[in-house]
Amino acid sequence: MKHQEIAEKLITLLGGKENVISAAHCATRLRLVIDDESKIDKEAIEELDEVKGAFSTSGQFQIIFGTGTVNKVFTHFAPLAGVVSETEEEAGKKISHNEAAKKKLNPFARFARTLSNIFVPIIPAIVAAGMLMGLLGLMRTYNWVDPESGLFIMLDMFSSAAFIILPILIGFSAAKEFGGTPYLGAVIGGIMTHPALLNPWGLANAEPATLDFLGFGVEMLGYQGTVIPVLLTVYMMSLIEKALRKVVPNMVDLLVTPFLTVIFTGFIAMLVVGPLGRALGNGLTTTLDFLYHTVGPFAGLIFGGLYSTIVLTGVHHSFHAIEAELLIAVGGNFLLPIWAMANVAQGGATLAVFFKTRNKKMKGIALPAAVSAFLGITEPAIFGVNLRYRRPFIAAAIGGGLGGFYVVFTQVMANGIGLTGIPMFAIAQDPLNYGIGFLIAVVTAFVGAWVLGWKE
Incomplete structure (x- = not known):
């Protein structure tokens, strides 16, 4: 009752x-x-x-x-x-x-929500692959297993599989979100990762063949591990499929619509959208990599301090696509450790509220909210505690900024997306410095919230 x-x-x-x-x-x-x-x-x-x-x-x-x-x-x-x-x-x-x-939602927030709906279902696969990469890194560093052994080779296969078929996973999820047929989206992802195309995964210096098609030179390079090309292509596929369903008679819709959709989208993928998407993705990752290696620590300070405010707008959902692109192009995700610092800082500020407040109900809210933030889920801490009192939220922003500065300064990266807080230790490429940044963010936020105080 x-x-x-x-x-x-x-x-x-x-x-x-x-x-x-x-x-x-x-x-x-x-x-x-x-x-x-x-x-x-x-x-x-x-x-x-x-x-x-x-x-x-x-x-x-x-x-x-x-x-x-x-x-x-x-x-x-x-x-x-x-x-x-x-x-x-x-x-x-x-x-x-x-x-x-x-x-x-406004159009920009709607776009961010759409990207979130596409990538959130895929995160478990990327997290599993990232954790396997972390395990392989430990095996290689501490010579636990011979890199030529069957165990190591098989685990290496398991860890790279999710990234190799990433366009297929994205194709399925994106088609579902865009209103197309998910399995046709997966087929488009399969076309873009077909064995006839050179697999660029781990082959940075390989030169693909060029196919002559009606006078056009088509570069036979696959899209394994890419994000933006398949997103754009499946969006086009969904538009084509919807348009065809409006004109194709119901009697032959099951046969004709998928047939024409795959043909039209396949040509568009290979001739136009795929190469354009690859250029956009390369430009984005090159720009972020340049900023990371030039003004990195200060970028970490700013993003770590502002990330929780960005969460309030919902725009942070769009970051998954950028992180996935970085993960492939750069060899690691340097944005996720920054977001992690902002998240655990919210937990630190909430913990200060738990110890200092005299409100019994707030104590009951603050402790589980802090634990939740340390595990990467910050909404209870942000909306249930810190924003109510405002000053703890400011303290958390300071802690997130300093933590973000440190993890970028020490070039901490992650092997995946989606996991922050304590769970991120499993996919952090440098767990020691990630842990130090974690402590900096939490302690700074805790002390800041305690010193700034608030009105009950």
Whole structure:
């Protein structure tokens, strides 16, 4: 009955059932798309039992409950709010939650959300590959295993597989997000990584052959490990597929539409979009690499200090694509350690609030929020604690900036994307200096929050 009562009170405090357009939940938060947010009684919601904070961002009003609790509340909340299942959404009975949320965003935020939706499902594969790379690095450094042994060679195969077929993974996920057929997106990714094309993975000095096609010289170079080319190509594929479905008769749609879509998109990929995307990706990574090796530490100071503020806008979701491109082109992700410093600094500031506050409910929120931030999930710390009191958020920005300065100064890189905080030790190329940066960020944020203080 406890969670039933919370759900019933939420409906009232949110302005009624008719004010809730759609709802979903993640691991810790209830995510709501609201018709008129002025009708929400935010302060009363934050006073409810089990609620650790509430905030509005990325077109959604989000209520923090914590792991486990949010599932129980959503079970009771969904029927009261008239929320439908994903199956019913796909059947067209109601607009999907993601689509409803996107309509609330400005174009730039919508673009960032789209990239996030494409890359978040792929992150586990990249994380697994990154951890394997870290393990191989330790084996090679400390001579645990002979690099010529069967074990090492097989693990090396396992670690590189995700990056070699990355265009296929992105093709599937991007087609799904762009409204195309996911398996056609995977086929396009397969075309761009076909064995007939030279695999550039680890072959920086190799020269590809050139194919004569109607007078055009087509460079037979594959797109293994690339990001931008396949994103642009699958976007074009989705537009072509949608256009064809409007004109192809239903009777032959299953045969004709995929056939023409693959042919048209394949030519576009090889002749236009692929080479253009490769140039854009190379230009982006070259620019970032230049900044990293010239003004790196100061860039780390600025980005580490501002990253949590960027999180408030939701634009940080677009960084996954840039990080994936860097990971392949540079051999490591130097942005992720900076983001990690900002995240753990939020945990340090929240920990200071836990020890200093006299508010019992805030103590109950602050400790799990700090632990969550140390594990890489910062929303409970940012929105549930630090932004409420403001000064701890400023202290966290200072800690994130100093930590970011240190990890860039010592050239700490990661073997993957997505993991920050304590879990990032598994994919950090230099765990020792990453740990030192971690401590700098946390201690600075803790001391800063304690000294700056706040009004209860």
